[in-house]
Amino acid sequence: MTTSDLRLTASNLACVRGGRIVFEGLSFSVTAGAALVLTGPNGSGKSSLLRQIAGLLDIASGTLALDGGDPELTLAEQAHYLGHLDALKPAMTVVETLRFWAAWLGGDAAANAPAALESMGLAPLADLPVGYLSAGQKRRLALARFVATPRPIWLLDEPTVALDAASIERLGAVMRAHLAGGGIIVGATHLDLGLAGAQTLRLGAEAAA
Amino acid sequence: MSPMTSLSASQRLQAFANPARFMALSARLLAPLWVVSLGLLCVGLYYALVASPPDYQQGETVRIMYVHVPSAWLAMFGYSLMAAASAVALIFRHPLADLCAKSAAPIGAAFTFLALVTGALWGKPMWGAWWVWDARLTSVLILFFLYLGYMALWAAIEEPARAARAAAVLALVGAINVPIIRYSVVWWNTLHQPASVFRMDGPTIAPEMLLPLALMALGFTFFFVTLLLVRMRAEILRHRVRTLRLARAAASAED
Amino acid sequence: MTRAFFALIGRDLRLAARIGGGGGMAVFFFLVVVAVVPLGIGPDLNLLARIAPGMLWVALLLSSLLTLDRLFQADYEDGSLDLLAMGRLPLELVAAAKATGHFLTTGLPLVVAAPLPGLMLNLEVSAFPALMLAMLAGAPALSFLGIIGAGLTVGIRRGGLLASLLVLPFYIPVLIFGVAAARAALFGFPDGVAGQSLTLLCAVALASLVLGPVAAAAALRANLR
Numbered sequence: 001m002t003t004s005d006l007r008l009t010a011s012n013l014a015c016v017r018g019g020r021i022v023f024e025g026l027s028f029s030v031t032a033g034a035a036l037v038l039t040g041p042n043g044s045g046k047s048s049l050l051r052q053i054a055g056l057l058d059i060a061s062g063t064l065a066l067d068g069g070d071p072e073l074t075l076a077e078q079a080h081y082l083g084h085l086d087a088l089k090p091a092m093t094v095v096e097t098l099r100f101w102a103a104w105l106g107g108d109a110a111a112n113a114p115a116a117l118e119s120m121g122l123a124p125l126a127d128l129p130v131g132y133l134s135a136g137q138k139r140r141l142a143l144a145r146f147v148a149t150p151r152p153i154w155l156l157d158e159p160t161v162a163l164d165a166a167s168i169e170r171l172g173a174v175m176r177a178h179l180a181g182g183g184i185i186v187g188a189t190h191l192d193l194g195l196a197g198a199q200t201l202r203l204g205a206e207a208a209a
Numbered sequence: 210m211s212p213m214t215s216l217s218a219s220q221r222l223q224a225f226a227n228p229a230r231f232m233a234l235s236a237r238l239l240a241p242l243w244v245v246s247l248g249l250l251c252v253g254l255y256y257a258l259v260a261s262p263p264d265y266q267q268g269e270t271v272r273i274m275y276v277h278v279p280s281a282w283l284a285m286f287g288y289s290l291m292a293a294a295s296a297v298a299l300i301f302r303h304p305l306a307d308l309c310a311k312s313a314a315p316i317g318a319a320f321t322f323l324a325l326v327t328g329a330l331w332g333k334p335m336w337g338a339w340w341v342w343d344a345r346l347t348s349v350l351i352l353f354f355l356y357l358g359y360m361a362l363w364a365a366i367e368e369p370a371r372a373a374r375a376a377a378v379l380a381l382v383g384a385i386n387v388p389i390i391r392y393s394v395v396w397w398n399t400l401h402q403p404a405s406v407f408r409m410d411g412p413t414i415a416p417e418m419l420l421p422l423a424l425m426a427l428g429f430t431f432f433f434v435t436l437l438l439v440r441m442r443a444e445i446l447r448h449r450v451r452t453l454r455l456a457r458a459a460a461s462a463e464d
Numbered sequence: 465m466t467r468a469f470f471a472l473i474g475r476d477l478r479l480a481a482r483i484g485g486g487g488g489m490a491v492f493f494f495l496v497v498v499a500v501v502p503l504g505i506g507p508d509l510n511l512l513a514r515i516a517p518g519m520l521w522v523a524l525l526l527s528s529l530l531t532l533d534r535l536f537q538a539d540y541e542d543g544s545l546d547l548l549a550m551g552r553l554p555l556e557l558v559a560a561a562k563a564t565g566h567f568l569t570t571g572l573p574l575v576v577a578a579p580l581p582g583l584m585l586n587l588e589v590s591a592f593p594a595l596m597l598a599m600l601a602g603a604p605a606l607s608f609l610g611i612i613g614a615g616l617t618v619g620i621r622r623g624g625l626l627a628s629l630l631v632l633p634f635y636i637p638v639l640i641f642g643v644a645a646a647r648a649a650l651f652g653f654p655d656g657v658a659g660q661s662l663t664l665l666c667a668v669a670l671a672s673l674v675l676g677p678v679a680a681a682a683a684l685r686a687n688l689r
Contacts, residue, residue, distance in 0.1 A: 054546070055549070055550065056546055056549060056550070056688060057689055058689045073552070076549075076550050077551075077552050079550065081546060081550060083546060084543070085542055086542070086543060087542055087543040087546065087547050088544075089475075089542065089544070090367065091478075091479055091482040091483050092475070092478065092482075096478070100471055100474075100475050101547065103467055103468055103471040104468050104471055104472065104547070104548070104551045104553075105547070105550070105551055105552075106468070106551070106552050122461075124457070125457070125458060125461055128454055128458055129454075131367060133458055134458065134459070137458065137461070338586055339583040339584075339586075340583055340584040340586065341507070341509065342502045342507030342509075343507070347499075347502075347503070351499075354492075354495070354496055354499070358492075361489055361492060365483075394503075397503065
């Protein structure tokens with residue numbers, strides 16, 4: 001990763017869903033090692049913005065650009081995205097799931113899977129089918145794929161849903177390590193994730209203006 | 210959290226004590242059952258293939274009967290057992306009844322398939338076709354489909370308790386439907402094809418043929434029961450593995 | 465890239481084997497559809513033998529349709545489709561991998577099982593090789609055209625029926641050439657006819673290998689974003 005001069009920039013970004021303007025004229029810039037926390041009321045477009053960065057939602061106007069990344073890859077191909085759904089299959093085991101997503105997202109599955117499971121406290125459950133896990137364990141498995149595959153940008157939509165205090169602490173540690181390694185995090189959350197010096201972007205005010 | 214806390218004390222007792230006793234009892238029964246069923250099948254096959262005379266009309270092909278008829282009998286027996294076990298499961302909530310019904314299905318389906326295949330092999334020289342849409346064959350085929358549907362339902366529902374209830378309802382509805390299907394199929398075929406080209410009621414069966422047939426039928430039945438016990442034991446073990454794994458997932462959440 | 469492609473096919477095969485909803489159910493449905501035909505038109509073996517190739521093809525088509533609606537829908541419902549879209553593989557290849565998985569878990573078992581209902585419809589045993597060859601050429605086309613319908617209806621509630629309605633017209637050339645190849649072999653048409661139909665069937669199949677993934681990817685993009 002050429003992460004030292006990484007910069008994610010949005011200028012005059014707008015999002016339209018179902019004929020309604022969710023937000024417009026949105027601009028921000030995040031550099032390597034920094035986190036951007038999205039706040040705002042329901043429907044202010046936090047999830048939509050994350051999906052736009054992940055390439056899952058069309059950009060109505062404005063631009064989103066990543067400078068200093070891999071020029072061969074698109075922005076979405078350098079980003080990890082955790083939405084409201086965990087993207088898990090009950091019939092697959094924990095380690096199979098992680099291996100598959102690592103292979104799919106472009107990581108070295110065999111090498112990274114054990115460490116990723118360890119970081120989320122899932123190592124003892126590696127051989128269990130996902131269907132046996134609790135909601136919090138499933139969320140942790142979804143987060144483990146962030147660790148298993150190196151991608152510089154992490155997009156987290158309410159990552160702490162269903163997580164207990166110990167798991168939130170684990171997530172905080174993993175996120176701090178990612179930032180220390182020169183990554184970028186954009187997250188929408190109600191909880192303080194313990195990230196020192198995170199920028200905050202408040203959505204919803206612009207739409208009214 | 211233990212996965213069993215949602216059950217009442219008596220249910221917990223039933224869920225554990227009964228299968229445990231069944232495991233102990235079946236472990237002792239299995240070896241003699243294997244000996245008896247394999248012994249009967251060996252002797253029966255000897256009489257069926259070697260020691261009994263060929264039929265004066267059908268020649269050697271009559272020997273297919275010694276496999277075909279017991280299979281067809283067990284196809285019916287299997288479904289009746291499945292339906293009876295399902296009824297017990299629905300009414301008395303006996304934990305072994307669900308397992309019995311679930312375990313009987315693939316064995317019954319296998320014997321139904323065997324009956325269909327041996328019937329086809331027998332039919333080719335007799336009727337000149339592998340398959341004839343006669344009332345009897347058609348209703349056995351539909352029985353086979355009922356078995357497959359029952360098994361597919363078990364496979365489709367992930368949670369065992371829910372799958373058991375749904376499958377039991379299906380088996381009972383099927384049991385009510387079987388006579389109606391049978392009747393309608395007979396009516397259907399006699400309507401279209403009055404003078405049937407073949408008749409199962411040939412000359413009364415000779416004693417030297419009756420002996421191997423009886424031996425084979427008995428051997429098949431013992432074999433069915435043996436397999437049923439093996440499968441039920443496997444189901445209980447599967448259930449235990451599931452419980453242990455759920456407990457492991459739950460225990461890991463606490464740390 | 466190749467690794468991700470095969471990883472996706474492998475995952476789909478594994479899921480099909482564990483859940484048991486896919487291939488086994490399709491073969492079951494195939495048998496039931498064929499068994500219902502004599503009940504509808506009567507047990508006349510000569511008549512059944514005459515219509516057997518067409519009936520088997522229609523049953524193949526219906527069974528293939530049956531499993532189509534879960535193809536993208538299952539991945540859409542649990543969020544996997546989002547991540548599949550974020551891999552390095554273009555959506556066209558995602559669609560191609562899903563179609564390959566569908567063929568391996570549904571089309572191929574149906575072709576292998578075809579002799580059984582064939583016997584029950586009193587089809588000449590000598591016609592089996594030609595019939596199965598035609599089905600083997602046609603079944604991939606059914607999967608690769610089917611993903612278009614699956615892609616168009618992803619995210620729509622009760623999209624399964626709609627997907628069938630959308631896809632059936634595309635299946636018609638496959639049906640016509642497939643039945644023609646089997647009938648030509650069965651009724652001893654002049655040599656060229658069977659070969660010609662089979663060639664046309666292969667042409668349709670090859671075209672669908674290209675058209676299907678491209679159209680399905682476009683449909684997915686339209687539905688997802």
